[in-house]
Amino acid sequence: MNTQSLSPELSAIVDFIRQTLPFSALPDTELHDLVRSIEITYYRNGQVFDDRTREQGLRIVRSGAVELRGQDGDLLDRLGEGENFNLHGLIAADPGVRAILIEDSLLYFLPQAEYQELRKRHRDFDRFFNGQRSRRLFRATRSMVSNGTMTRPVRTLMTRDLVSIHSSATIRELAQLMSEQRVSSALVLEEERLLGIITDRDLRTRVLAAGLDGNAGVQEIMTPEPISLGESATLFDAMLLMTQHGLHHLPVVEGQQPVGILTTSDLIVARQDDPVYIVQRLSRATSAGEIHQMLEDVPRFLMHWSDDGVPADQVSHVLTAISDAVTRRLIVLAEDTLGPAPVPYCWVGFGSQARGEQLLNADQDNALIISDEATAQQLPWFEAMAKQVSDGLDLCGYVYCKGNIMATNPDLRRSVSEWQAAVDRWTTSFTPRHVMEVSIVFDIRAIHGDPQLATQVQQHMLRRVQASSIFQAALAGNVLGDTPPIGIFRRFVVEHNGQHKDTLNLKKRGLLPIVEMVRLHALAAGISSVNTLERLQELARSKRMTRYDSRNLADALRFLMQVRLQIQAAQIRESKPLSNHVNPRELPKLAREQLRDAFKIVDNAQRSVRLTYLQGMR
Amino acid sequence: MGLFLDRLRHRRAWRRYQRHPQPQPQLEKLLQVPWPQGNTLWDQASWLAIDLETTGLEPQEGYIISIGWVAIEEGRVKLESARHLLIDSANLVGDSATIHHIRDRDLAAGVPLADALLALASALTGRLAIMHHKPLDEGFLKLAFQEQFGLDWVQPAADTLALERRRMARREAGIHQGALRLGSCRRRYRLPDYPAHNALDDAIACAELFIAQARHVSAAGPRVSQCLS
Structure with missing residues (x-):
């Protein structure tokens, strides 16, 4: 008889480890193996681990809480159940780091040899341990990618x-x-x-x-x-x-x-009921009213996706694909009634539609770029088309833009050379208010028509902004206008009166500052991508931004987008009007901490914008 | 004092077992290798936390249906030493099997009680035992070792329930009904709730409780003799 062959189940421990990052990325067989190397320890509140601690390895908090403090005693991180730290790894990067238990804690200890062996064998697992400090956000965004159907390979x-x-x-x-x-x-x-x-x-x-x-x-x-x-x-x-x-x-x-x-x-x-099929059906709609009806289910889909844990950037991706399809269909319908376009043109989207970052309450930001060959007699066609499409969009829920950034505005319905001249004017003589208004136009994407026309305008924009450090500084000034809502005591600064009392505006205080900063860096670097995550990747690739900063901002952005998605999903469920306001007190503790981390990253990034673009300017 | 008496009984058991017609090498070793000394600090000694699942509360009327154990070395629960053995027994029936979620299929995959006991004896060699409510499990094991091998099983053991009762009495805390159950004791040390209910999970839960109790005695921790009951 061989009693060894009856392997211990240890299922309670495997189940726990499986739910923690980055162990969730490991295959089950690996988990069962590694659990056997674990040693369980228990220490009392006040226990300190520092460079004199003999045993090296990874410590996973099973219950209790740990503080990581730097050489000067400043708090680096606070870890709770399910989180882990490798003390000697931290010390190697940051000498003098100590871990102090702030509650009686049960710790699972994975000895150094087994821990390093796992890092060697599993790339995702290893990656998690590089870039220790902002791990909380990394964890947050990765763990949200659960087993939603759409994200399955x-x-x-x-x-x-x-x-x-x-x-x-x-x-x-x-x-x-x-x-x-x-x-x-x-x-x-x-x-x-x-x-x-x-x-x-x-x-x-x-x-x-x-x-x-x-x-x-x-x-x-x-x-x-x-x-x-x-x-x-x-x-x-x-x-x-x-x-x-x-x-x-x-x-x-x-x-x-x-x-x-x-x-x-x-x-x-x-997936029987997928919104991607809406895109398909939209191309057969015969009126704006019919399109509107087809969009009826979209909020419900958004809710399901949020529940399924589909990452917010993918949800935005699809919602933007839907508004693209709506726009295209409305243009085709307009061409049906008005006759074909007299000269080539391009319908472009600005802002969140251009960036592929829309959620539900997006308004319309669009314009027309018309071929230089157009004559004065041909222009009324475009005016009529713009009106019909814009009205249709409004009917479908993409409400008119309050700032009048729409193709119905004659200033935004111009020929290629007129656009280029306008860009020249914006980048040479401007007021702060002006900069704020035009900055959104720098996120531009062809939606329908000849994309070459949009490319010509965009390339011109990139050249002009790259050449003008004064305009970059003005954009930077605009970027720094919206500050993240955390005070010096890391408390949230919330609105104090009005309808949104005690809440903070996630979009204005968190998402937009990131989007605008990344836009500034991308324009200054001449990067033509407009999607914020893509811009961040290219900034890192071209070494205009460190990989560390790029990843941090991406994680912060993903997290904020995810929270916004969850808020919208909850508002849909409760049939409340959609808004980007969140009451931090209503968030679970961990999410609140993560939100704080995200804002902290925005804050740091803003400091670096100030250094890079505004040095010597004030 | 307890350890001293156990040593005398142990020696007597060893002398008797030497006359056994077919002695088991695992048991001979168990009887020969000495236990840690009573004045050793708790985290310098080797321990084995044990839990049994049984039918009924009386050894004469019930059966052992599974045994789980895990070792503690240097104050750490070593999961590599964890074992969970289901006992193969054809005549196991009744409500207890249901309570412990043990199905016929599992029992069929079990090992004979004698083999399980020998494996346990190997794990116990040179170690002190830990159990939660020692009288119950000890009674079943004593009878089993006697019936299977004719051995007078003597094993000094820490009883986490008794340790907890002692601590609460010292603090003059009233002991409520259920206050000494494994889960209740664990909560007092902020140990997590374990969902499952099998002999190995309970042995690990008991081992963790033991470490927590020891850490709460003093910075250096108790000596072995203070832990045994």
Whole structure:
């Protein structure tokens, strides 16, 4: 008999560890193994761990609380249940760090050898321990990415039994294979490499309808170099790709080698009621009223997504995709009534729509860029079109912009060269108020029409802003106008009167300062991306910002967006009017702490803006 | 005093077991390797927290259905030493199986009681035991060792329940009904609630309670003799 073979269950401990970061990223087998190396310790309030502590390794707080203090005794972090610290790692980065128990605490101790071994084997696990200080936010945003359907990787749903045929086969052989295997598509391969895809629809339209001979080669009817995606892409990516390109079959590849296939019906099975299908249906709507009706369910979807833990940036991504589709459909409908456009043009979105960061209560910020060839007689067409689209947007819930940043405003309905001249004026003579008004225009994205026109204007903007450090300073001044709501005692500064008494405006005090700062850095660096997270990535890549700062701001932004999403979801559930106000007292303790961390990061980043752009200016 | 008497009984048991026709090597070792001295500091001694799941409260009427244990070395609960053995016994029935969520399927996967006892004896060698409410588990184990191997099992043990009762009496705190249950004791030391209810989880819970109790005695902690009851 071998009693060793009956492994201990230790399930209560595994369950606990599994819920903590970054252990949640480890596979179950690994968790069961590592739990056996754990040593449980208990110490009383006041116990100190410092450089004299002999045992090295990771300490996980099972119950109780720990403070991390620096050499000067300043508080670095406070850890509670489920959080962990590696004292010697902290000391290596920051000599003199001590950990002090502030409650009687039960600690799980993972010895150094096992801990380092895990870091070596698992990249995500390791990454968590680099950049120790802002881990709380990192934890917050990562743990929100739960098991929402939309965020599942494609590999969880794709069909792995591929039906493929060699590129030298005939159409008849292919048709036989497809009916034998009872599939609606087949991949055309050459030496394992994906050459093309053929669907039953191709057999109908490209063979039967075209009267093609069954002895012709499959290469004649295949779609060559089909759009595909990697197996770690999310279902959400797949849906968007299919919707955008009107695809029903999506090969999944690793490198050039196909590993699976995903069909629209797979996705429908995965999620019956997905808002991405709204995008599809929108393109068939015949009036603004009909569009409005189709959008009826969107708030409910937002609520479900929030509950499912879909990351806020992805929710915004989809909501922006929906408003893009609404705008496009309204423009097409306007073209139907007014006749085709007399000259090429581009309808652009500004602000949150441009950045792909909309939630529900977005107003419209848009403009028209018209080709230089337009004559005075042709301009009324654009005026009428702008009015019809803008009215339609308002009817659909994208209310008129209070600042009149709309294509109906003649100042925002100009030719390319007029736009460029306007940019020159803004960047040479400006007042602070003026800067605030125009800053939103620097987030620009083509929604419909000829994107080249938008690119010309944007490139001009980037050149002008890059060249003018005075204008950068003015933008910086604007950025510093909104300060994060934490006082010197790290208490929240809340509104003191009016409808939003005791609350703070998450958008104005947290999100916008980040967006504006990142915009400033991106413009100064000549980066053409407008999405804030993308801008942050590119700033880090081009070394205009340290990877550390970039990641911190991204984490803070993601967290604030997530809180805003949750607030909106709660408001929808309670049928309350949507707002960006939150009462910090109504937040759970951890979220309150995380919010404070996020604001702290905004505060630090603002200091660095002051140093970089305003030095010597005041 | 308790440890001294245990040593005498232990030696007597050893002499008797030497006459056993088929002595088990695990048990011979258990009887030969000495226990830590009474004046040793608690965290310099080796301990083994043990918990049994049984049917009924009387050893003569009930059965052991599972045994869990975990060792404490240098004041740390070593999870690598954790074991949970289900006892294979064909005649196990009744409500207790339901209470402990033990199903027929689990019992079928169990080990014979004799094998489980030998494994426990190996784990106990050179160690002192810890139990929560020692009289109950001790009674079952004494009878089992006697029936299976003809051994007079003698094992000095700390009883976390008795330690807690002593502490509360010293503080002149009234002891309410249920105040000495494992979970209630743990809460007093801010130890987390454990959801599961099996012999290993309870052995670990008991081990944690023991460390917490020791840490609350004084900075240096108690000596072994102070822990034993």
